[in-house]
Amino acid sequence: MSKADRIILQSLQEDARLTTAELAERIVMSTSPCWRRVKRLEEDGYITGYHAVVDAKKLGYGVAAYVLVGTESTHEADTNTFEEAVRAMPEVLFCYGVSGSDDYILHVIARDLDDFYESVFNRIRRLPLVKRTQTMFAMKTVKASLAVPVAP
Known part of the structure; x- marks a missing residue:
């Protein structure tokens, strides 16, 4: 390059x-x-899209959380169902498959704690294969960037 x-x-x-x-x-x-x-x-796929960065708080989303999800199976056919369901959830901004004791980490936004409870307990926990969840709430934004370093 x-x-x-x-x-x-x-x-x-x-x-x-x-x-x-x-x-x-x-x-x-x-x-x-x-x-x-x-x-x-x-x-060549280096540029995959162009997006506006939107302030979630200005749109009424006051809660940001990270949800660790452990699943009952890691077989590809099973995980595809879970991943398709997560892709269809607009409140899930990011979902990464991770290593360790859990299988996924989700970045979720919600309007308030009640909205978050409804989203997590009535939707995420009922998704196919979900065995357990653990939630961490973001208390403060220290850095938020989508920029990928471009090495010289």
């Missing part, structure tokens, strides 16, 4: 609304070759 590609990736992570002309200026290149580089980075 070239230095120009790295600058493009870093710049778009900082501000995805940059125009091709603004990107080209940052890498000292004309707009057409810059546009082709961006398209190639998209086609």
Whole structure:
């Protein structure tokens, strides 16, 4: 990956609304070759989408929690059912399969504790294969970033 590609990736992570002309200026290149580089980075899967970062609190989501989930089975056919159900839950922002005593960690948002209780106990705990859950509430945001470091 070239230095120009790295600058493009870093710049778009900082501000995805940059125009091709603004990107080209940052890498000292004309707009057409810059546009082709961006398209190639998209086609090659380095850039997977463009998103607006939304403030969950402003939309009324005052609770953020991390839910560890232990399942009864780790067989692929079984876990596919669980994972499809989690993908369909809009209050689950992230779900990672993890190593250790639990199988998944979910980042969940809710409007308040009652809403969280309903989401976790009436939905997550009833998902296929769920054997146990453990919840940790986020008390303070120290860092929140989706930016991936682009090594030189």
